[in-house]
Amino acid sequence: MNLFSDIRAAVIAALDVMVAEGALPEGLDFANVAVEPPRDALHGDMASNAAMVLAKPANRKPREIAEALAAKLVADARILSADVAGPGFINLRLAPTLWSDLTRNVVQTGAAYGRSDLGQGVKVNVEYVSANPTGPMHVGHTRGAVFGDALASLLDFAGYDVTREYYINDGGAQVDVLARSAYERYREACGLEPEIREGLYPGDYLIPVGEAIKAKYGRDLLDKPEEVWLVDLRSFATEAMMEMIRGDLASLGVKMDVFYSEKSLYGTGQIEAALKRLQDLGLIYEGVLEPPKGKLPEDWEEREQTLFRSTQFGDDVDRPVKKSDGAWTYFAPDIAYHWTKIERGFDLLIDVFGADHGGYVKRMKAAVAALSEGRVTLDIKLIQLVKLFKNGEPFKMSKRAGTFVTLRDVVEQAGADVTRFHMLTRKNDAPLDFDFAKVLEQSKDNPVFYVQYAHARVCSVLRKAAEAGWDMSDARLAKAELSTDLHEAELSLVKKIAEWPRLVEVAARANEPHRVAFYLYDLASDLHSLWNRGHDDASLRFLQEGDEAASSAKIALARACAVVISSGLAILGVTPAEEMR
């Protein structure tokens, strides 16, 4: 049950009648007609902009349309009153029985309340994390992982057919570096002194990999030239790193559907095929790029390269797909990779990148637009940096000093729930402060705690009711009748619950899971507020001593709130607490 879309449908129906009666011209587009929560509760329960949106195309005065529309709307039993206000808003007051209907419906629908068919089963591929398989995940990756995962869940909830995907960058030169670093650890495992030269990965996490290599190959690889072991150790070490990364992701509760290997694109003709396609479209040419304006790089020289005409799709310059020595650039397998996504039948692609990859956005979008001939859109979400703090002091990470903070560190200290929620309380394109002290604080100042506490309070009420020997099962609550004369605090809560399906759609359309987090905070706030009023006004308590019928109505409302918190938290990947300890 989506109260907003129901009422919007009523508005559209009324508009159709007006068209049929000649009060409005034929052929109007109602797409922009919205029914929204009003900014101020004094204005009513819902507001529509219909008259103002249609005024111009209908060539009528907004207030004129509004008056006529309002007159039609009040005929609907669900609509108590429709008043025209301001420049042409129609403020609606709903029949009080609707709140009761809604509450029962939420309890009955349970976790499915708020699910939407907005996505129409459109196949969407969300690629996120895609950390290089050269070491453990660090905090920066963590935010991307949490964001991507929540976005995927959100889209799933909104009716998309979602695939969660991780692109393993196991094809490039960094994997050679990894293999060489692992080889040194292998020598170490064999009792030799490792030579961790400049440019190799110094991390301890490769020590067990070295031991594993020894366990597999014995001393066979010692004193052998690189050609002998490089290929084997590349895949061996990559496997080991991916194993570790999978573990990191699991500790955060992130589970991918697909791990797609870059390496698998090489030697299989896939890169060539993707490039061939661009070539056939006339978008590949041999040429020389203009030198960049401003300060010229020291070693700049003219080179002829194979270029992709990304400028035809809004990029600033055409981009090379081959180096001057004929090898592929990194961009080439990326093109091929995205081509496979298109070929695998996805209608919509979303890439979650770190903000430092911002310069890559235009060319990637260009490639997807070109390959799919505009059929598939690629949305790229850039994730800003995480700034770490410990007790208010900035906490600098340095790979060299070995003080970089891994995902595991964060999850072990803060817990997956806290980490996830906190990282979603900011827009993806805004930098995020992560202060261990603040994040772990158990008080109402901590949004995670605040939201979980609201859920726990409802659970506590249900437990108490059970202790009193009352049946407060969902089946029972789904039949409860709420008063038609709700207190303002109760109304505020039930209206917020009514907004959930609408919020899901808005958040999904914008690809912005943080909106869910903020909504949950507001919802929790309404519940706490109502709860607190129970101090002074016993009639507002959920448990009405000795009055099972009255209690069931109020508990139904509380339960509905918990249902929404629970499914909202599920989208964020946070477990709802049953009790606070």
Added chain:
RNA sequence: GCACCCAUAGCUCAGCUGGAUAGAGCGCUGCCCUCCGAAGGCAGAGGCCGUAGGUUCGAAUCCUACUGGGUGCACCA
């Protein structure tokens, strides 16, 4: 030099893709908390939405130009 992102209360940030008098938390100020749900509660002050133009019934939101901050900038991944 160019491109992208950001700029909203003292601080940290929302603002539902153009709607009504711009919101929340922290901090600040005041009141309440013997007992009934206090790891508290209620209320208040605080704003030229970076600046200047433009688009229209209407702009924090869209466009342009500035200012200030971040990121990235020929074959690296």
